[in-house]
Amino acid sequence: MPKKVSISVIGLGKLGLCTAACFASKGFSVIGVDVDIDKIDSVNKGISPVQETGLAELLMRAKGKIKATADYNYAIANSDVSFIVVATPSLADGSFSNEYLEKALHKIAESLRTKKSYHLVVITSTVMPQTTDKVGKFILEKVSGKKCGKDFGLAYNPEFIALGSVLHDFLNPDLVLIGEANIKDGNILEGIYKNTCENKPYFARMSPVNAEITKISLNCYVTTKITFANSLSAICEKIPEADARVVANALGMDSRIGRKYINPGLGYGGPCFPRDNKAFAACAHLVEVQAKLAEMVDQVNNEQVMQLVGKIKSLVSRLKDPVIAFLGLSYKPNTPIIEDSQALSIAKILVHEGYSLKVYDPQAQDNAKGVLGDFVKYSKNTKDCIKNADLIILAVPWREFNNFNPGDTKKNSLILDCWGLLDMKKFKNIKLLGKGEEE
Ligand SMILES: NC(=O)c1ccc[n+]([C@@H]2O[C@H](COP(=O)([O-])OP(=O)(O)OC[C@H]3O[C@@H](n4cnc5c(N)ncnc54)[C@H](O)[C@@H]3O)[C@@H](O)[C@H]2O)c1
Known part of the structure; x- marks a missing residue:
């Protein structure tokens, strides 16, 4: 991994676009991927397709620093770390759908087939426990033909932000939750956040499944x-x-x-x-x-x-x-x-x-x-x-x-x-x- 990694953000919605803008504002080179062509055009013009406090100004300032595209091959070839921030809608039983996540994982895995250098895949979308391992690792290894931990890395890294203050919360988190498939991946993520956060957050590093449980437990506790x-x-x-x-x-x-x-x-x-x-x-x-x-x-x-x-x-x-x-x-x-x-x-x-x-x-x-x-x-x-x-x-x-x-x-x-x-x-x-x- 290079000293200052390049980042791709998959899914430029309410959280993904803020994620891309925050990383770009801290000097990372960022490629944003979405399936929505209007969103891509808008981001490339420096205009925010998402209404969020401070985002329009930040995107305007970051114009040229975030390149938006629908092309996964381009994004994976030209970045070292990919954050997946696609929607995971609720199903009738209350669990989360992996429909969009699986599509994104497939596309990333196809691009990984020809990639020579190590690439870290980070799931940021909120998922049910065991998804990173049973869905993420499974699809990435099967489709790319490569080995997790050797050829590519995998982590679960959700955000604890509130709409209306996403940028502030992203840059000043109480904790950065990192569910890492291996220590190397956790170290890469910790390094990215140390170069991004404006405060000194607690780094909670653990296995992906513990991080997945922590994420939904935290919000459940707050609702209580x-x-x-x-x-x-x-x-x-x-x-x-x-x-x-x-x-x-x-x-x-x-x-x-x-x-x-x-x-x-x-x-x-x-x-x-x-x-x-x-x-x-x-x-x-x-x-x-x-x-x-x-x-x-x-x-x-x-x-x-x-x-x-x-x-x-x-x-x-x-x-x-x-x-x-x-x-x-x-x-x-x-x-x-x-x-x-x-x-x-x-x-x-x-x-x-x-x-x-x-x-x-x-x-x-x-x-x-x-x-x-x-x-x-x-x-x-x-x-x-x-x-x-x-x-x-x-x-x-x-x-x-x-x-x-x-x-x-x-x-x-x-x-x-x-x-x-x-x-x-x-x-x-x-x-x-x-x-x-x-x-
Ligand atoms: N919005 C929040 O406050 C918040 C907070 C914490 C966690 N999250 C989690 O983050 C995830 C994303 O939430 P959001 O609110 O940003 O969703 P969103 O619906 O606003 O954005 C999702 C984006 O992903 C894009 N997308 C869908 N399929 C894609 C694909 N295959 N490839 C590339 N892009 C694709 C969509 O076009 C859209 O732009 C969810 O899992 C959510 O639970 C959201």
Whole structure:
């Protein structure tokens, strides 16, 4: 392997394109491979086909440093390490499909047949335990006719990023998880990350199967923590003077628990948490072990939606034809993504039940139009949305949602702050999710 390796990234989607851009920004020569010709053209023009914080600017700066192509032979011949970041969609039983991964592995293996030098293949896509060995190694060896560990290397190296902060998370990870088929491959990967990360992460090096289990366990644990906080919130809400945020804050100061992901609010959603939680349960079932905790977390999380709908309905029950201002539709702040967004699910149910909704989201509005259609009024900003509303719901903790004053709201309007964004002292009629009040 040369001192400064060349990298190819297979799959230029939400994670793959950010991966390519981050490596290019740290001076690596990067070739991006995708099957989508429009994506390839766009990347070669330095224009981001993916909406992600800071990515457009980074790609513009990296113009010429990332070469996008559909040609696997070119990519494998001209790189030393390939990161596979294709989608692994969820199957009905909760496990992940290897359909795209297998196609990518086949193409890489065909190109490896004629390659003389050592090439490291890295699976970054989220996969079920044993995939790297039983699918990755099997296909690569069979199709290339070469030997893993001797002619080519193999590793599993997933990322722990959140959409909306992918670039920051990629460059500043708490840990770099490396599941290595052999030490040499782990060393190559550790070297790449040491030249890429802007912090000093912990390198968790282990076998591929342990890394595969670690990846889905981590997200499953985080969903459990979120759901615990929301259960705590439901209890506190029924006890006068209790405040789940005060309790959660103190809990989080105990180092055994930690402060992150213990904030009462809406349930988790998005393209990763729900499916990784289900994959953990599916993994247990595959080895004939029960996964009651993961399943219950999923169930409790889903129930959050109807609980909140019930709360909203009771808040406006005395009003005739109430107008509801609904702030936030994405599954979390700083992203246009609405996949499994609890905020959007709640808005959809309210609309279905005949409530009059004005909605605003800084990035997800266009995507939400595909779900809410013409049944809601779309606002151009927060102030426009809350104007003349009887109930204002802060459903997603976008920073800009606390950018209004009591004078901007209708007299006697109610506010439901699901995330503790507003200054309670400033507003009169404000309800905080997780805060108990006298009935
Ligand atoms: N997006 C996230 O937040 C996130 C976080 C952690 C892990 N992951 C994992 O990363 C993987 C990719 O996720 P994503 O969100 O970037 O997916 P995505 O759907 O946004 O992108 C996948 C890309 O792969 C391309 N592709 C499909 N088949 C291909 C092939 N044979 N060769 C080359 N390119 C091909 C598609 O055209 C697309 O551009 C998944 O396994 C996912 O679970 C994603």
